[in-house]
Amino acid sequence: MNEQNETLSAAHQLMELHVEALFTYDERLRLHTINEPWPGSGPAPRFFLGRTIAGTSLCRIRHDVDDHLAEQLELWSAEESMGMDVERKPRHFENYRQLFQGQRFTMGPCFLVREEVSPAADAVIVTRDNAELLRGGFEWLLSEIDYAQPCAAIVRDNRAVSVCRSVRITSRAHEAGLETLEAYRGRGLASEAVAGWAKAVRNKGCLPLYSTSWENRSSRRVASKLSLALYGAHFSII
Structure with a gap:
């Protein structure tokens, strides 16, 4: 097949x-x-x-x-x-x-983030122990860092500039939440953060899932760059 x-x-x-x-x-x-x-x-x-x-x-x-x-x-x-x-x-x-x-x-x-997607060598898993990496743009993540794991970051100048973390978690799958500092967008760093996160999720025995909106062009570019496997579309009425 x-x-x-x-x-x-x-x-x-x-x-x-x-x-x-x-x-x-x-x-x-x-x-x-x-x-x-x-x-x-x-x-x-x-x-x-x-x-x-x-x-x-x-x-x-x-x-x-x-x-x-x-x-x-x-x-x-x-x-x-x-x-x-x-x-x-x-x-x-x-x-x-x-x-x-x-x-x-x-x-x-x-x-679905494919298994063959490889993370960048400088992708770092951020926990409470090295949360100082979030200073300088991601301070708002400090209150979530113990819950939103794994949390993968691309680090430049000793601080996280792009972060992908688990924002929905079950025993079988995690959903990605992705943020990149404005000054560092357009450099491919978001894709590297997603790849680092996905590897950490698979290491836990779970599947890494990634969803976005049709209007979010930057997020869709990340999916295209990583050749993520499309399996469907969501529709919700709030």
């Missing part, structure tokens, strides 16, 4: 891992909160739809959405498919928005 066929066959499983990592659930698989590893997570979106390159879909609905509305959402979701037309809006896009009275939505691609 070639690489593209392997990605196709694994696409639905990867989407399940993605949505499992993103949110917390109750016994009915209804969404409750965003699955952030640090304290104080906010509420999950009211509706999540994942479509895969294999033509499958899955949906998740927040616990406080009326059961009658949830049934309708599940029916529409069952009719969704994407295939390789990755940027196409969901078939029932307008129906979803009308049902939630035009609530804000997000949409974008979902990727």
